[in-house]
Amino acid sequence: xxxxxxxxxxxxCHITACEFAEDLEDVIKxxxxxxxxxxxxxxxxxxxxxxxxxxxxxxxDLVAPCFGIHPVQGCGxxxxxxxxxxxxxxxxxxxxxYRDDIVAVGENMRTYESWWFLLTRVxxxxxxxSAHLRFVLRDNSMIGLDYTPWYAPTSxxxxxxxxxxxxxxxxxxxxxxxxxxxxxxxxxxxxxTLKEQGITCALLHNFAGKPSVAMEGVQAGYFFSxxxxxxxxxxxxxxxxxxxxxxxxxxxxxxxxxxxxxxxNEPKNISLVCEYIAHVKGITPQMVIHATSDNALRLFPKIxxxx
Numbered sequence: 619x620x621x622x623x624x625x626x627x628x629x630x631c632h633i634t635a636c637e638f639a640e641d642l643e644d645v646i647k648x649x650x651x652x653x654x655x656x657x658x659x660x661x662x663x664x665x666x667x668x669x670x671x672x673x674x675x676x677x678x679d680l681v682a683p684c685f686g687i688h689p690v691q692g693c694g695x696x697x698x699x700x701x702x703x704x705x706x707x708x709x710x711x712x713x714x715x716y717r718d719d720i721v722a723v724g725e726n727m728r729t730y731e732s733w734w735f736l737l738t739r740v741x742x743x744x745x746x747x748s749a750h751l752r753f754v755l756r757d758n759s760m761i762g763l764d765y766t767p768w769y770a771p772t773s774x775x776x777x778x779x780x781x782x783x784x785x786x787x788x789x790x791x792x793x794x795x796x797x798x799x800x801x802x803x804x805x806x807x808x809x810x811t812l813k814e815q816g817i818t819c820a821l822l823h824n825f826a827g828k829p830s831v832a833m834e835g836v837q838a839g840y841f842f843s844x845x846x847x848x849x850x851x852x853x854x855x856x857x858x859x860x861x862x863x864x865x866x867x868x869x870x871x872x873x874x875x876x877x878x879x880x881x882x883n884e885p886k887n888i889s890l891v892c893e894y895i896a897h898v899k900g901i902t903p904q905m906v907i908h909a910t911s912d913n914a915l916r917l918f919p920k921i922x923x924x925x
Contacts, residue, residue: 625655626888626907627914627921629843630724630798630823630869633659633681634669637873637882645884646677652886656914656921660684660724660798664709671716682921684798685713686724686761686786700764700775701782713789721920722821723790724761724798761786762800763808780811787815796917798823805831813838819917821867824875829860836865841917843867846883846890847875858898863909867917868892 638645649657659670659681670683687706713720763779770776790797796819801808805827812820812835820840825832832842842861848854858866868888870876876883877890889903892910896903915922 625653625911626868626892627656627658627911627918628654628870628872628885628888629658629821629867629914629918630845631657631659631872631885632874633657633872633885634661634666634673635873645886646680649885650680652889654680654885654888655911656680656682657885658682658684658721658798658918658921661686663687664712667709667712667716671719674719682721682918683716683719684722684724685709685716685720686798687782698769700770700779702778703782703785706782706785710789713793717793720793720795721918722796722798723786723793724800724821724823761797762802763804763811764800764802765804765807766802780807783811784815787812787817791816795920796820801825801827806834809835809838809840812840821917823869824871825857829857832857832861836861839865841865841867841913843869844891844895845869845871845875846877846887846894847871849877849890849894850879855898858895863895863899863901863906864913866895866906866910867913868895868906868910 633642633645657680659673661667661670661684664687667685670681670685674681674683687701687709713723761783763776763783764770765776765779770779787797797812797817799808799812799820799822801822805825808822809831818839820835822832822835822840822842824845825842835842842865844854844858844866848858868891870883870885870888870891872883872885872887874883876887892906893903896906899906
């Protein structure tokens with residue numbers, strides 16, 4: 619399969635985020651100038667589904683919508699909690715309403731708030747204004763499992779997360795869509811669940827599990843993506859080196875997880891992670907562009923309509 623004219627596919631970004639509200643057109647311009655052909659834009663909750671669809675209508679040749687419900691709810695509040703089945707119910711009709719527009723099932727959250735929950739509630743560290751840490755602790759994720767102890771301390775909460783996760787996996791199968799996956803403190807059970815549910819097309823975003831667990835995903839045919847933040851140190855070099863290039867995609871996770879702390883990340887920075895992967899694997903950046911774009915097209919075949 620031919621790549622998208624040598625351009626990048628950002629498989630996980632948050633172009634509807636409030637951090638882009640004031641200069642979105644400039645961000646889009648820089649994105650195009652950087653050679654990015656497709657932005658797979660994930661949402662935070664059902665109330666954001668309509669916004670990403672509007673953005674898709676404004677930039678139909680660039681933005682590809684991705685819907686889903688995250689395993690931790692209460693994004694932006696101090697009362698985050700493990701997801702419940704009732705949180706999924708409002709989203710169900712929207713999956714059907716926009717089934718022709720969305721390219722995957724997946725979702726994200728703002729975890730700089732999650733970290734402040736940990737710091738203020740668990741360690742009693744005074745909270746700073748969120749604007750001070752907007753780009754420092756914000757991570758963004760998708761459907762999946764989050765067994766971090768302060769979110770899911772009981773087996774009942776973990777079981778309910780698993781129920782919501784499997785229901786969304788069923789939605790993806792019903793709609794014949796791939797899934798974008800978040801796993802934290804649950805990498806092994808996440809991959810096991812994907813395999814048990816017969817999922818064949820999955821992206822594990824910003825994967826933080828062990829290389830041995832990642833290889834189980836590789837054997838199942840799954841893909842793994844990495845943001846520019848990997849350039850800050852070599853913590854994930856071993857993981858990137860071990861995963862075959864044929865199973866790697868690129869992402870920015872913008873506006874989070876950029877090459878510099880405290881600085882807003884943008885889709886234009888996708889070239890940095892491309893160059894880093896090339897360096898780790900000892901190949902040329904052009905080889906990474908070609909392979910990861912082909913991988914993205916195999917994983918998200920509906921984005922071909924954006925070419």
